[in-house]
Amino acid sequence: MTHNFRFSGTGGQGLITAGIILAEAAILDGKEAVQSQSYGPEARGGSSKAEVIVSDETIYFGRVTCPDVLLVMSQEAADKYSGDTNEHSIIVTDTLFVKDVPGRCGERVDLPITHAAVEACGKTLFANIVAVGAITALTGCVSDEAIEKAVLARVPKGTEEANKKALQTGIALVKNR
Amino acid sequence: MTHNFRFSGTGGQGLITAGIILAEAAILDGKEAVQSQSYGPEARGGSSKAEVIVSDETIYFGRVTCPDVLLVMSQEAADKYSGDTNEHSIIVTDTLFVKDVPGRCGERVDLPITHAAVEACGKTLFANIVAVGAITALTGCVSDEAIEKAVLARVPKGTEEANKKALQTGIALVKNR
Numbered sequence: 001m002t003h004n005f006r007f008s009g010t011g012g013q014g015l016i017t018a019g020i021i022l023a024e025a026a027i028l029d030g031k032e033a034v035q036s037q038s039y040g041p042e043a044r045g046g047s048s049k050a051e052v053i054v055s056d057e058t059i060y061f062g063r064v065t066c067p068d069v070l071l072v073m074s075q076e077a078a079d080k081y082s083g084d085t086n087e088h089s090i091i092v093t094d095t096l097f098v099k100d101v102p103g104r105c106g107e108r109v110d111l112p113i114t115h116a117a118v119e120a121c122g123k124t125l126f127a128n129i130v131a132v133g134a135i136t137a138l139t140g141c142v143s144d145e146a147i148e149k150a151v152l153a154r155v156p157k158g159t160e161e162a163n164k165k166a167l168q169t170g171i172a173l174v175k176n177r
Numbered sequence: 178m179t180h181n182f183r184f185s186g187t188g189g190q191g192l193i194t195a196g197i198i199l200a201e202a203a204i205l206d207g208k209e210a211v212q213s214q215s216y217g218p219e220a221r222g223g224s225s226k227a228e229v230i231v232s233d234e235t236i237y238f239g240r241v242t243c244p245d246v247l248l249v250m251s252q253e254a255a256d257k258y259s260g261d262t263n264e265h266s267i268i269v270t271d272t273l274f275v276k277d278v279p280g281r282c283g284e285r286v287d288l289p290i291t292h293a294a295v296e297a298c299g300k301t302l303f304a305n306i307v308a309v310g311a312i313t314a315l316t317g318c319v320s321d322e323a324i325e326k327a328v329l330a331r332v333p334k335g336t337e338e339a340n341k342k343a344l345q346t347g348i349a350l351v352k353n354r
Contacts, residue, residue: 039212
């Protein structure tokens with residue numbers, strides 16, 4: 001079983017950190033993972049993407065060509081990074097920023113990610129961890145224990161409790177929808 | 178012109194951050210970059226690597242097969258990640274941690290990276306930025322302005338001055354050797 005993820009939005013939304021956390025959670029679960037950022041000319045427009053492949057087997061090719069799960073946290077990212085999804089892809093949007101997603105999908109999941117981060121933790125900067133919670137709940141690709149451990153290992157000291165709350169908020173967004 | 182970098186050591190040395198900073202500096206210089214982490218079974222031993230490709234052209238394949246520059250910041254990383262270097266590779270070691278590097282190289286550069294970080298900034302955790310400074314000075318792959326800007330954009334607020342000093346320390350290690 002292999003999952004291909006692409007997290008996209010704007011610089012400053014913490015999507016590379018989200019990708020690293022998901023990859024490190026996969027390792028804790030005994031899986032293999034590749035996490036990458038490709039910066040092409042479009043990166044200079046302020047858009048940003050991070051990709052993660054999680055697999056039970058050895059991963060030989062590290063680029064995501066068709067994402068199983070595409071997270072879009074800005075309208076520009078939706079326009080730029082949804083061109084290679086297909087009819088099986090799950091597209092997760094942040095309703096605060098995204099209206100239209102041109103790419104095809106099997107399921108579209110619109111969630112108030114940033115709104116929920118502000119409500120639960122008081123700051124938009126926890127939105128990436130809310131997104132991580134939502135995506136792990138949607139896909140079940142890593143265990144609850146592993147994702148919490150990976151979050152706590154990567155976030156700044158002193159922010160552990162808020163990040164735990166952000167993670168739980170993201171999981172609840174999916175479970176209660 | 179394409180440069181392939183691999184930064185290796187142990188978890189907690191900040192090598193993923195170092196890779197992201199180098200990639201973001203390349204973008205500021207108008208180049209393309211791919212930054213990635215592959216976590217295989219060896220990642221569970223505590224070893225860690227981050228790879229960066231910097232190019233003037235579009236990068237189609239994002240994995241480093243033979244690094245032009247290999248940084249090793251632990252003996253275990255030297256043993257694990259130097260197997261695919263060749264007679265043109267530059268191998269940079271942190272003299273505090275590394276004695277032997279089994280891989281072939283065209284040039285081996287032994288630098289007191291962590292020692293210099295402690296001396297200049299008072300903490301080992303600036304060693305990754307010292308290493309970034311050393312590697313950009315060695316290769317000239319990104320401009321001085323771009324690397325400073327990229328460092329300042331990624332480090333925690335309040336640590337900007339110490340990180341600037343760490344960067345300059347790394348550059349000086351190479352220039353004064």
